[in-house]
């Protein structure tokens with residue numbers, strides 16, 4: 184087991200009621216940035232995102248679309264995953280509340296809390312906002328019966344329900360909040376929550392009977408579990424259901440739940456009380472960020488129909504620029520305004536002018552004055568000291584702000600160095616040094632500029648993960664611990680004598696008067712990076728149909744699936760094939776958790792000679808599709824087992 188410190192960060196699990204917009208992208212980019220940053224700082228990180236798939240809203244949306252809820256969410260989830268891929272989001276797990284693995288943990292927890300007497304049956308009479316999936320009292324909805332959160336009409340609801348005894352825990356909650364001042368951040372939200380609880384905490388209705396798209400209450404199948412009670416459990420079900428609970432042992436309690444301010448109440452009151460009741464440790468911090476507002480000041484939301492599609496933006500500006508904008512624009516704890524003009528302006532100012540120009544001026548002068556070689560800093564100018572001092576101080580300042588999750592301030596701090604370096608060029612005037620034949624001083628100035636670019640690029644990598652490879656290429660270096668890791672942030676590490684390879688500007692300037700004319704690149708190519716090169720395997724030599732006919736490919740159903748002990752990659756399957764069962768091993772454990780595969784209909788090579796792997800005899804091979812490090816099993820969901828692939 185590694186002795187690295189751990190860091191577990193989560194995003195909310197999004198409702199697959201529609202496509203996601205840049206408000207959602209903000210949270211996920213922030214979590215990804217934080218996870219990458221912590222990894223760079225030596226932490227063993229775990230980053231969870233996912234989808235919240237049950238509830239009345241989804242059931243109604245699916246019905247309106249003429250689909251079953253499962254079909255409906257399955258389709259939308261594909262958009263979620265596509266967006267995260269394009270935005271370069273490296274999550275460790277994507278939990279769906281319709282996963283068996285989640286449902287099991289959720290039912291167990293509900294049962295446990297019921298068994299100990301903290302869930303009881305009664306009748307709910309009050310108001311419900313389906314859009315927010317939230318219960319409200321008569322006073323809260325007012326005479327107009329409007330949801331106080333989203334402004335939509337609330338519905339009068341009267342039904343038999345189970346209730347969670349939240350009121351019993353109010354004092355313990357208050358004590359916990361007092362003893363853990365960092366649990367709710369920022370401070371303003373902490374105060375809001377304290378005032379809310381001071382007004383009195385009521386028991387929470389945690390089951391519904393008027394629709395059925397939810398997890399059944401384990402001991403009363405007429406009821407489904409309230410969607411928020413179900414959803415919050417994702418943060419532990421994802422861990423508990425993998426690696427025999429070892430991930431839970433390792434990563435729980437979470438370091439940070441990142442959430443928008445509208446759902447902070449669920450995460451800081453309901454969730455901790457659920458955990459208290461279950462006797463489980465509480466997360467360390469819930470950070471409630473502000474909203475991305477439309478230029479006109481309104482909240483961007485799916486239900487208002489004023490959303491901005493981040494996929495379109497990535498196609499126009501590249502995912503690094505979108506990530507940078509989101510992280511730079513939203514001040515800690517506050518809202519931010521979005522408009523395409525604001526985005527383009529930010530790209531022009533920070534990325535094209537400040538950072539991009541620093542790189543192109545530097546590489547341009549190294550080419551022109553030194554034949555493209557970074558020479559050792561043999562000279563000295565009167566301007567060096569201040570620049571070098573700032574460059575040496577910046578990593579610690581940047582780190583303090585990143586650790587505190589003040590991303591916009593951290594970037595502002597970093598850009599002080601970028602701007603100081605640009606000023607340094609003007610002060611030190613390398614073109615004049617060249618003219619005057621001051622070769623040593625010139626070498627020092629150009630070296631110092633390269634070194635600042637290296638340091639800034641290392642630090643900004645968690646925010647713009649596609650950027651470094653492009654910069655290293657221009658600077659003539661490669662990804663390497665001594666040059667591109669956090670530990671390499673020591674002044675003077677750039678190897679003198681390196682030959683640079685000047686390239687195109689990284690962030691071309693955008694014409695603010697012609698934003699509508701910017702072509703939208705296919706998203707796959709938006710941020711072409713060497714790492715993402717798509718290397719399709721060459722087509723195999725020709726064969727005849729008889730070669731194919733030798734293989735007997737059949738549909739099988741997965742009856743059981745387990746990890747093979749001490750084999751990281753292997754899963755052991757018990758498959759049903761037209762009435763018989765057989766054991767097959769497959770090396771796909773990195774891509775699937777066993778629970779996800781149980782019940783699926785897959786394709787096996789049924790007449791492959793048996794083979795012993797790790798002492799277990801495997802009778803066949805499951806088919807999968809593999810490309811660029813991704814893998815998915817081939818499924819035949821609607822065919823009976825034993826059917827032959829022809």
Ligand code: MSP
Pocket residue numbers: 194195196197198205206207209210235414415416417441442443444445446473474475476482483484
């Ligand atoms: N499914 C629940 C979360 C359950 S977590 C156990 C949910 N889903 S959501 O899709 O409606 O919203 C998810 C997150 O997106 C929330 O944190 C919300 O604050 C955030 N945002 C939605 N619109 C937003 C903006 N315009 N700006 C920033 N974040 C916004 O709530």
